[in-house]
Amino acid sequence: MYRVVVVGAGITGLSIARWLTRYKGIEIIVIDKEPDVGWGVTKANTSIIHPCHEENPDKHPLRSKLCLEGHNLWYKWVKELEIPAKWPGEIIVATIDEELKGLHKYIDYAYRIGVPGVRLIDREEILRLEPWVNPDAIGGLYAPTAGTINPMMAAIAIAENIVDNGGKLLLGTKVEDIVIRDGKVVAIETSKGRIEADIVVNAAGLYADRISRMAGIDDYSIHPRRGQYLLFSDRVDVKPSKILHTAPTPKTKGVYAITTVDGNLLIGPTAEDLPEEAREENTTTHQGLDFTYKMASRILRELPPRSKIIKTFAGLRPEPSTGTFIIRFHEKPWGFVEAAGIRSPGLTAAPAIGKHVSKLIIERLENIEPRKDWRSKRQAIPRPAYMAPRERDKLIRENPDYGWIICVCRKVSLGEIMEAVKRMKKIGVPEITLDGIKFRTHSMYGDCQGSQCRPHIAYLLWKRLGLQPWRITIKGDGSKYAFTEVKALLRGDRDA
Amino acid sequence: MPDRITKKDYDIVVIGGGPAGLAAALKAREKGLETLVVETRDRLGGIPLQCIHPGFGIHYFKEDMTGPEFVYRFIDKLLSTDIDYTVKSYVNIAKYVSPMEKKLEIITPYGTEIVRTKTIIYAAGARERTRYEIGITGPNPAGIMTAGEAQTLMDMYGVMPGKRILIVGSGDVGLIMARRFVLEGAEVVGVVEILPYPSGLIRNVQQCLKDYGIPLLLSHMVISVKKRNGRVSSAVVVKVGENFKPIQGTETEIECDTIVIAAGLKPRTKLLESLGAQIDPRTKGPVVNEYFETTIPGVFVAGNALIINDYVDYAVEQGELAALAATKYVDEKGIRIKKPVKIILGRNMRLIVPQILTLTSDALFYGRVARPEDNVWLSFKEIGFKIPQLKVLPSIMIRQKIRLDKLKSIGTNALTVEVMPRD
Numbered sequence: 001m002y003r004v005v006v007v008g009a010g011i012t013g014l015s016i017a018r019w020l021t022r023y024k025g026i027e028i029i030v031i032d033k034e035p036d037v038g039w040g041v042t043k044a045n046t047s048i049i050h051p052c053h054e055e056n057p058d059k060h061p062l063r064s065k066l067c068l069e070g071h072n073l074w075y076k077w078v079k080e081l082e083i084p085a086k087w088p089g090e091i092i093v094a095t096i097d098e099e100l101k102g103l104h105k106y107i108d109y110a111y112r113i114g115v116p117g118v119r120l121i122d123r124e125e126i127l128r129l130e131p132w133v134n135p136d137a138i139g140g141l142y143a144p145t146a147g148t149i150n151p152m153m154a155a156i157a158i159a160e161n162i163v164d165n166g167g168k169l170l171l172g173t174k175v176e177d178i179v180i181r182d183g184k185v186v187a188i189e190t191s192k193g194r195i196e197a198d199i200v201v202n203a204a205g206l207y208a209d210r211i212s213r214m215a216g217i218d219d220y221s222i223h224p225r226r227g228q229y230l231l232f233s234d235r236v237d238v239k240p241s242k243i244l245h246t247a248p249t250p251k252t253k254g255v256y257a258i259t260t261v262d263g264n265l266l267i268g269p270t271a272e273d274l275p276e277e278a279r280e281e282n283t284t285t286h287q288g289l290d291f292t293y294k295m296a297s298r299i300l301r302e303l304p305p306r307s308k309i310i311k312t313f314a315g316l317r318p319e320p321s322t323g324t325f326i327i328r329f330h331e332k333p334w335g336f337v338e339a340a341g342i343r344s345p346g347l348t349a350a351p352a353i354g355k356h357v358s359k360l361i362i363e364r365l366e367n368i369e370p371r372k373d374w375r376s377k378r379q380a381i382p383r384p385a386y387m388a389p390r391e392r393d394k395l396i397r398e399n400p401d402y403g404w405i406i407c408v409c410r411k412v413s414l415g416e417i418m419e420a421v422k423r424m425k426k427i428g429v430p431e432i433t434l435d436g437i438k439f440r441t442h443s444m445y446g447d448c449q450g451s452q453c454r455p456h457i458a459y460l461l462w463k464r465l466g467l468q469p470w471r472i473t474i475k476g477d478g479s480k481y482a483f484t485e486v487k488a489l490l491r492g493d494r495d496a
Numbered sequence: 497m498p499d500r501i502t503k504k505d506y507d508i509v510v511i512g513g514g515p516a517g518l519a520a521a522l523k524a525r526e527k528g529l530e531t532l533v534v535e536t537r538d539r540l541g542g543i544p545l546q547c548i549h550p551g552f553g554i555h556y557f558k559e560d561m562t563g564p565e566f567v568y569r570f571i572d573k574l575l576s577t578d579i580d581y582t583v584k585s586y587v588n589i590a591k592y593v594s595p596m597e598k599k600l601e602i603i604t605p606y607g608t609e610i611v612r613t614k615t616i617i618y619a620a621g622a623r624e625r626t627r628y629e630i631g632i633t634g635p636n637p638a639g640i641m642t643a644g645e646a647q648t649l650m651d652m653y654g655v656m657p658g659k660r661i662l663i664v665g666s667g668d669v670g671l672i673m674a675r676r677f678v679l680e681g682a683e684v685v686g687v688v689e690i691l692p693y694p695s696g697l698i699r700n701v702q703q704c705l706k707d708y709g710i711p712l713l714l715s716h717m718v719i720s721v722k723k724r725n726g727r728v729s730s731a732v733v734v735k736v737g738e739n740f741k742p743i744q745g746t747e748t749e750i751e752c753d754t755i756v757i758a759a760g761l762k763p764r765t766k767l768l769e770s771l772g773a774q775i776d777p778r779t780k781g782p783v784v785n786e787y788f789e790t791t792i793p794g795v796f797v798a799g800n801a802l803i804i805n806d807y808v809d810y811a812v813e814q815g816e817l818a819a820l821a822a823t824k825y826v827d828e829k830g831i832r833i834k835k836p837v838k839i840i841l842g843r844n845m846r847l848i849v850p851q852i853l854t855l856t857s858d859a860l861f862y863g864r865v866a867r868p869e870d871n872v873w874l875s876f877k878e879i880g881f882k883i884p885q886l887k888v889l890p891s892i893m894i895r896q897k898i899r900l901d902k903l904k905s906i907g908t909n910a911l912t913v914e915v916m917p918r919d
């Protein structure tokens with residue numbers, strides 16, 4: 001039996017772990033410092049499954065190959081794991097000649113990488129394909145295969161599938177050091193103690209360079225490149241069916257306008273290079289949000305008023321100093337594997353990175369065979385409000401909690417919330433967080449951002465599970481939802 | 497008082513079991529309509545359940561009560577009737593079939609109920625604006641919540657949301673919450689208001705802030721927040737000039753562990769929008785006629801889902817009026833519109849309901865001005881009707897009834913409501 005420890009429960013680490021669960025003779029442990037999966041880069045991004053025609057195959061041969069392969073794997077994964085997804089295609093919208101000229105190279109890339117259907121389209125066709133495009137568009141590039149998924153739902157689904165297949169998650173556990181003996185990795189030191197390991201996989205996102213350094217590898221570094229977003233109510237009229245974006249720049253793929261799988265208009269991101277130490281600066285600024293709004297008006301016929309914004313947020317891209325994905329199996333120290341610098345299109349590539357990395361590992365181990373009892377399927381939490389009455393009533397008869405809608409913005413029932421709690425416990429979260437419930441059920445995720453249902457959810461968790469609202473956190477750490485019970489301050493209780 | 501849906505057909509389904517909905521249901525039943533009340537929460541009562549301060553019922557009952565006392569007058573009465581009501585129940589889909597038939601799919605803990613009704617009164621209330629809607633940037637830590645969320649935690653569930661609290665918004669909600677926090681032993685470090693004057697009642701400024709020495713920062717806004725260990729550690733506050741734009745170089749940080757947003761409400765309109773009802777960008781609620789009927793025949797609105805009210809008494813009044821209108825609708829198989837008159841917002845008027853008149857009934861107007869003004873006329877121009885006002889304020893709702901005979905004197909199809917200086 002070999003033990004593989006994967007550091008990082010983001011989309012990369014989880015994808016690697018999922019592939020490894022297909023084999024006999026491997027024990028898998030995925031470790032993350034956060035109390036839940038996907039809370040790093042995976043949480044805040046544009047959520048696009050890229051067609052991959054924007055990858056330069058000369059400069060990034062591996063990345064473009066993994067991008068396309070990952071793209072193709074996602075079709076299967078979203079079905080197997082019941083991850084919300086759609087495949088509307090995308091258009092790069094050009095508004096000036098120079099942008100239009102710049103588009104030709106993507107046709108060449110598409111051809112060489114093997115991306116189907118990419119072609120230049122004229123103004124007329126753009127407007128026919130997508131009535132929400134800015135009529136000032138002079139032309140564009142159409143890539144019919146582009147899709148979008150809900151990345152958090154994806155991370156959660158994969159994590160559940162890993163656990164179903166016997167893998168283990170150690171959440172709320174920080175990797176602090178890697179122990180090397182005789183040129184081989186033998187263990188990691190964590191905030192919760194030492195864990196022996198035969199193989200250590202570094203999929204630590206923004207912190208990958210720090211993990212590599214623990215193994216004595218320091219030939220690259222990571223710096224955060226921030227992207228800010230505006231999310232609009234699902235009730236605005238502006239709902240492009242295609243994924244739209246401005247012409248790419250050397251730094252980014254441009255600003256996108258997309259109707260998410262949840263039905264919200266999302267615009268963004270910015271591309272702001274931050275200093276290396278700013279790895280927790282996923283904060284929004286007025287400047288960044290104003291810029292995003294302005295850029296989006298170049299591709300959209302009309303923008304909803306800013307009063308229809310329901311949330312603003314920022315994500316950090318883990319930009320590697322090498323400019324490209326760092327994926328390697330080290331012979332020195334043996335057993336140290338990296339999937340680092342997984343910047344965009346990392347979400348797209350994840351399933352293929354998983355396959356690639358698992359292969360690198362498997363071919364170096366002995367007596368490893370595929371499992372016959374591997375389970376490819378995972379079921380999503382049922383959503384009664386979106387079911388046909390007969391199906392819904394069956395569910396409600398079994399559990400009346402599914403008949404009480406608690407979050408009215410997103411139509412989420414108490415049954416879904418309790419099921420989310422059950423599943424969080426099953427994958428081994430160290431604590432039930434309100435964000436964990438949010439990402440699993442989409443309660444607290446709508447227009448009011450939880451201001452209506454959150455106190456009731458907290459109260460019901462208290463009643464059902466004995467979890468007091470002053471112990472429950474929003475996102476772990478010190479993020480307590482409330483402070484104490486009423487009167488404790490007046491009494492002058494010490495822990496109040 | 498069956499606490500579930502017992503019939504397949506109703507004359508009226510009231511959506512929302514708060515003051516407006518309860519008052520509507522009682523009035524409708526009194527008029528003989530088969531009535532159902534649908535409430536999503538686990539109990540009837542709505543927002544007043546969490547308002548344990550006084551100030552309820554002064555107009556309607558001529559008594560000063562707390563929110564729960566007030567609303568239980570209605571609940572107790574409802575329980576003594578044969579009105580059907582259902583809690584933990586959610587109207588998932590509403591369909592307009594014909595003028596006398598609307599079909600509702602209601603999800604309840606006892607299954608999906610499909611109900612037909614002649615009329616609907618939508619009294620689903622309002623929701624609060626969040627930090628994102630008022631443009632507060634920065635990280636997204638714990639400790640930022642709306643006033644209603646804080647109030648629910650504290651006064652329904654006995655949970656203290658914070659210790660060192662900054663309040664955004666000096667409307668009555670913000671002022672009253674400031675006092676509530678202090679009474680529970682928390683420190684309120686300030687109330688920040690973007691306007692140059694407090695937007696709540698002067699009485700509340702005295703009794704909720706001044707009496708407790710809570711600072712009021714006028715012409716200021718919170719532009720972003722800072723965090724420490726996952727929780728808010730301070731608010732970045734800036735002075736604003738005319739046009740409410742931040743003045744460079746005036747940023748200061750106010751330390752706090754909690755930021756409570758009391759920056760106004762928005763009518764809930766989701767179901768109305770799904771029915772295709774027109775929404776007024778000013779009130780953010782539906783466009784209605786003097787029966788509080790939306791642009792969908794037989795679908796009426798009352799309470800904060802119609803317009804954000806200053807007093808619960810107005811919500812009750814609207815509920816009763818909507819119920820009378822629904823009765824008329826059921827009896828006369830619809831409300832006939834002769835020649836609709838459009839209401840135009842004139843000088844210094846920010847919003848008003850109704851937005852349309854059918855000229856078949858007296859009309860009760862509720863509106864708000866855009867800015868404070870002294871010594872003015874409230875004028876209904878084309879009918880030559882004007883009422884003197886010593887002072888108008890955006891925070892004080894204007895309520896004005898005009899009788900049908902007066903309205904009928906209009907010769908045009910538009911009626912302008914405006915605020916005009918006196919001499």
Ligand SMILES: Cc1cc2nc3c(=O)[nH]c(=O)nc-3n(C[C@H](O)[C@H](O)[C@H](O)COP(=O)(O)OP(=O)(O)OC[C@H]3O[C@@H](n4cnc5c(N)ncnc54)[C@H](O)[C@@H]3O)c2cc1C
Nearest residue numbers: 008010011012033040041042045048175205227346347348
């Ligand atoms: C603004 C933006 C837009 C993007 N848009 C797209 C897009 O549209 N399409 C696309 O394909 N890609 C996109 N990407 C890229 C994509 O989001 C990332 O490539 C992908 O999510 C990376 O996943 P990951 O698992 O490698 O990293 P993460 O999700 O960050 O996972 C790493 C995990 O490691 C954990 N960790 C770190 N240090 C330690 C430690 N010491 N001990 C234990 N655990 C640790 C972290 O907590 C984290 O959970 C975008 C990225 C950004 C920021």
